Amino acid sequence: MNQIVTTQNLSKRYGSKYCVKDINLSVSEGDIFGFLGPNGAGKSTTLKMILGLMRPTDGNVKVFGKDFEGNRQLILSQTGSLIESPSYYAHLSGLENMRIVQRLRNIPEKNVSEALKIVRLENQKDKKVGQYSLGMKQRLGIAMALLSIPKLLILDEPTNGLDPAGIGEIRELIKSLPKRYGMTVLISSHLLSEIEQIATSVGIINDGNMMFQGNMDELKNKSHPNIMIKTRNNLLAKELLSDKGFSPFYREDSLVFGNLTDEQVIQINRSLTSANIDVLRIEENKKNLESIFLEITGKGRSL
Known part of the structure; x- marks a missing residue:
């Protein structure tokens, strides 16, 4: 072109x-x-x-x-x-x-x-x-x-x-x-x-x-979407998943994970249900253009 x-x-x-x-x-x-x-x-x-x-x-x-x-x-x-x-x-x-x-x-x-x-x-x-x-x-x-x-x-x-x-x-x-x-x-x-x-x-x-x-x-595509998981006991879920090598953080009433594969999402869901922790919601949270911009520039400011 x-x-x-x-x-x-x-x-x-x-x-x-x-x-x-x-x-x-x-x-x-x-x-x-x-x-x-x-x-x-x-x-x-x-x-x-x-x-x-x-x-x-x-x-x-x-x-x-x-x-x-x-x-x-x-x-x-x-x-x-x-x-x-x-x-x-x-x-x-x-x-x-x-x-x-x-x-x-x-x-x-x-x-x-x-x-x-x-x-x-x-x-x-x-x-x-x-x-x-x-x-x-x-x-x-x-x-x-x-x-x-x-x-x-x-x-x-x-x-x-x-x-x-x-x-x-x-x-x-x-x-x-x-x-x-x-x-x-x-x-x-x-x-x-x-x-x-x-x-x-x-x-x-x-x-x-x-x-x-x-x-x-x-x-x-510069920024992979977050996975947000809401359970009935987020504190216990975070402890369990941290022991398995995951590093979620809290956002409002959910646990937020960075770049996860589909297999990892399946693994997390199985681990939680096996431990009798009810999973209420799993959702993908795609970042908007502004979030990607701030990520690229490393600036904590809006345009």
């Missing part, structure tokens, strides 16, 4: 401190790549270096298989982006704002109506942007990024500040782009639930270091 974006040892240092260190990013054609990490992890800095808005301290960037240096104009003509927050003239209408960008980028005028239609703003195009809701402004920013119907779309925290309905709209829009227009999407976020719902591949960055990169199934 073609690699649309690749970085090699991409780094950015301010003084003696690296905010991005040796990032090797790989985004395949047709992917929705979720770039995930806490605020301040280095996501925006990495995206700015990919777009040529910031010069790397070390490393290099290739987009569409070409070095950014020397191919800047060609790469940017096929790339759309929304970094941090949309820029617009509040006293002008959505359509007038779009036409300014269209002329600046020398893009066919027919693309304006197409981009507004994609983000469902065609009925509000004549309204002043200063009167737009936050969600409409965000959609206008995405429409500007889509004006050239680019091969690569880079969105930095596109759902920031939106209500649940606005987040849902942006999510459905992004999910439709690869199939509808053959776009590759690189989207950064600190909202784990959003990335889980839209991304085909994911990269996790923390303190400027890439902690994980792969598809969503690979990420979920």
Whole structure:
């Protein structure tokens, strides 16, 4: 599969401190790549270096298989982006704002109506942007990024500040782009639930270091599910199973075990029933994306 974006040892240092260190990013054609990490992890800095808005301290960037240096104009003509927050003239209408960008980028005028239609703003195009809701402004920013119907779309925290309905709209829009227009999407976020719902591949960055990169199934498989067993006498059950080499811990009213095979679950159940300890419930507790993130980074903090 073609690699649309690749970085090699991409780094950015301010003084003696690296905010991005040796990032090797790989985004395949047709992917929705979720770039995930806490605020301040280095996501925006990495995206700015990919777009040529910031010069790397070390490393290099290739987009569409070409070095950014020397191919800047060609790469940017096929790339759309929304970094941090949309820029617009509040006293002008959505359509007038779009036409300014269209002329600046020398893009066919027919693309304006197409981009507004994609983000469902065609009925509000004549309204002043200063009167737009936050969600409409965000959609206008995405429409500007889509004006050239680019091969690569880079969105930095596109759902920031939106209500649940606005987040849902942006999510459905992004999910439709690869199939509808053959776009590759690189989207950064600190909202784990959003990335889980839209991304085909994911990269996790923390303190400027890439902690994980792969598809969503690979990420979920990084953490084996816990087995939770509830009995009528958890204290006695824990003593019995500890003698047999198991190391459960308490969570609420159950005993929790780490990575167990099916055979081990059968063995535990037999041991408990043989000792006349009633087993009330055995359940598998799969970890969510946030738990896996915290496990990978070793950080006891939420995003």
